[in-house]
Amino acid sequence: MSTQQRIIVPGEQIATEEEYMAGKNTYVKNGKIISRTLGTLNIDENTKEASVKGKTVEELTYGDIVTGKVLMVKESSAVIELLSAEGNKQILGIKTAQLPIRNISNEYVTELKKIIKIGDIIRAKIVMSSPLAIDLNTKEKGLGVIKAYCSNCRKEMSFNNNQMVCLDCGSIEDRKWFEKVEEERRHEEREGGFRRDGPREGGFRRGGFNQNNGFRSNKFGSNQGFNRGPRQNFGQRNSF
Numbered sequence: 001m002s003t004q005q006r007i008i009v010p011g012e013q014i015a016t017e018e019e020y021m022a023g024k025n026t027y028v029k030n031g032k033i034i035s036r037t038l039g040t041l042n043i044d045e046n047t048k049e050a051s052v053k054g055k056t057v058e059e060l061t062y063g064d065i066v067t068g069k070v071l072m073v074k075e076s077s078a079v080i081e082l083l084s085a086e087g088n089k090q091i092l093g094i095k096t097a098q099l100p101i102r103n104i105s106n107e108y109v110t111e112l113k114k115i116i117k118i119g120d121i122i123r124a125k126i127v128m129s130s131p132l133a134i135d136l137n138t139k140e141k142g143l144g145v146i147k148a149y150c151s152n153c154r155k156e157m158s159f160n161n162n163q164m165v166c167l168d169c170g171s172i173e174d175r176k177w178f179e180k181v182e183e184e185r186r187h188e189e190r191e192g193g194f195r196r197d198g199p200r201e202g203g204f205r206r207g208g209f210n211q212n213n214g215f216r217s218n219k220f221g222s223n224q225g226f227n228r229g230p231r232q233n234f235g236q237r238n239s240f
Contacts, residue, residue: 067146070121
C-alpha cells in the first residue's frame with residue numbers, strides 16, 4: 001500500500017531507518033531519512049520505502065561556487081555559513097564550511113582576522129566535500145569577500161585603492177577582496193590590413209599631391225606620375 005502525504009522541503013526529516021528504507025530523492029544521516037528535494041512524500045507500506053516525488057536536486061561537490069557568511073574567525077581558519085550555491089545546486093545536510101588560512105590568498109597571510117571578519121559575505125569554491133565537512137578556497141580571481149562591514153560602526157564598506165573604506169566613520173580596513181574577472185579585450189584588425197595613415201589606393205598616402213605636379217617626387221624618384229607628364233598650372237591653356 002502506498003500513501004501520499006505532505007509536501008517536503010530539502011533537508012527535512014521524513015522517517016528513520018528503523019521504520020523505512022531510504023528511497024528516491026532521500027539520503028540517510030545519523031539514522032534519519034532526509035529529503036534531498038522539494039516534493040511530495042511517498043510512503044510505501046508494502047516495500048517499507050520512504051521516497052519523495054519531485055525534481056531531483058544535485059548536492060554540492062568539488063568545484064562548486066557558493067556564497068556564505070563569516071560566522072567565526074579563528075587563528076587558522078574561518079567558519080562560513082553557507083547561504084546559496086550557483087548552478088542550481090542546493091545546500092543539503094551540512095550548512096557550514098571551513099575556510100583554512102592556507103586557502104585564503106595566493107599571498108602569504110600572517111593574521112586571518114585582518115583580511116576577513118565576522119559578518120563578511122564571501123564567494124568561494126568548494127575544494128573538499130564530504131558528509132561531515134566542506135572546505136572552501138578563495139585564492140582565485142572572482143573569489144573572496146564580496147560585501148564587508150565596518151568593524152567600528154558595522155556599516156557596509158566600499159572598496160577603493162585595494163582597501164575597504166567606511167564612508168560613515170572613515171575607518172580603513174584590509175580584506176581579501178574578490179577581484180572581478182574582466183573579459184579579455186578582443187583585437188580587431190582594420191579593414192584591408194592597413195592603419196589609417198597607411199597606403200591608399202594607387203600606392204599614395206593621404207596628402208600625396210604637391211604643389212608642383214600633383215605627385216610626390218620622393219616616391220618614384222621623379223616629378224612625374226605613372227603615365228602622364230607633369231601637370232600644367234590650373235586655369236591656363238597650352239598655346240600651339
